[in-house]
Amino acid sequence: MIASEGTNTEPAYFEALRDYLLASPSRVHVEVLRRDPGSPSAPEYVIEQLDSFRLDWKLSSHDELWAVIDYDQWGEAKLSTVATAAFQKGYHVAVSRPCFEVWRLLHFEDLSQLPEADRAALDRGKCAAITTRVRQLCGACGKNMGDVQEYLPLTELAVERAMLLVEDSRDRWPNALGTFVHMLIQSIRGL
Numbered sequence: 237m238i239a240s241e242g243t244n245t246e247p248a249y250f251e252a253l254r255d256y257l258l259a260s261p262s263r264v265h266v267e268v269l270r271r272d273p274g275s276p277s278a279p280e281y282v283i284e285q286l287d288s289f290r291l292d293w294k295l296s297s298h299d300e301l302w303a304v305i306d307y308d309q310w311g312e313a314k315l316s317t318v319a320t321a322a323f324q325k326g327y328h329v330a331v332s333r334p335c336f337e338v339w340r341l342l343h344f345e346d347l348s349q350l351p352e353a354d355r356a357a358l359d360r361g362k363c364a365a366i367t368t369r370v371r372q373l374c375g376a377c378g379k380n381m382g383d384v385q386e387y388l389p390l391t392e393l394a395v396e397r398a399m400l401l402v403e404d405s406r407d408r409w410p411n412a413l414g415t416f417v418h419m420l421i422q423s424i425r426g427l
Contacts, residue, residue, distance in 0.1 A: 238420070239269040239285040240304035241277040246336055250304075252384040253391065257424055266424060279305040279318040286327055300328055302420050307333035307409060308362050319408045328423070330416045331409030335363035337370055339398070339417040343390040344373040347413060348400035359413040395421050 240246035247268050254266040269285055271277070286301045295301075303322055307315060315331065322329050332338050338358075341347065347355060358365050374386060387394075401414035409416060 237267045237269060237286065237289055237299065237301045238304060239271075239282045239289070239302070240336070241271075241279065241282055241306055242304075242336060243271050243273050243277070245340075246304055248384055249336075249340075249387065252388060253421070254424075256388040257391070257421075264424060264426070279303065279310055279314065280321075283318060283322050283325070283327065286322075287325070290325075300423060301326070302328045302330055302423075304330045304332075304336065304417065304420065306335040306363070307331055308335045315409060323408075328420070329408065330420045332415035332417060333410040333413060334359055334361075335366060336415075336417070337363055337366040338413060339394065339415045340387065341366055341370050341373070342394040342397040342415065343387045344370070346397050346400070348397065355413045391421060394418070 238246075238250050240250075247270050250266070250268045254268065258264055258266065267289075269289055271281075271285065275281065282303045282305055286303060290301065303318075305315070305318070310318075319329050319331075338347075347358070350358075358369065374383070395418040398415050398418035401410065401412075402416075403411055
């Protein structure tokens with residue numbers, strides 16, 4: 237089960253990815269939880285959405301609940317509180333810094349090859365800088381993910397690139413520009 241802050245981008249990506257990756261849908265079922273457009277998008281609400289889902293459905297010990305959240309506007313203190321609560325409940329957390337769009341960018345560019353100053357500038361530039369770079373590299377890539385089919389064949393490449401940005405796999409989220417969405421993808425793939 238995947239819940240995210242976003243109402244459009246993340247759900248559209250994961251729904252398309254589910255269909256693309258799962259050659260045997262009976263083996264693994266991926267459920268993407270959609271938020272109501274008017275509901276709050278803060279990380280604690282993502283956790284509450286997982287809580288509600290868990291209460292409504294009988295889950296097995298093999299089921300995984302994932303929260304996909306952004307670092308950008310929340311910072312260390314809030315993420316620490318939310319991540320601690322999530323881990324205590326047995327949830328997984330895939331944080332992207334500064335935002336989910338860095339995961340999208342990794343489909344088109346190896347950020348580990350950029351000079352450190354350029355990576356730091358993208359991190360400081362927040363989500364707008366990442367979104368601009370995605371658009372520069374893949375043309376009309378929109379926020380609504382109408383172009384999601386362009387991403388899917390590049391998923392494994394994005395996983396490899398995301399792993400190159402991880403400084404310490406014991407961290408709960410990236411300490412600089414990066415994403416832990418690759419861990420969710422690896423889980424879906426059973427890796």
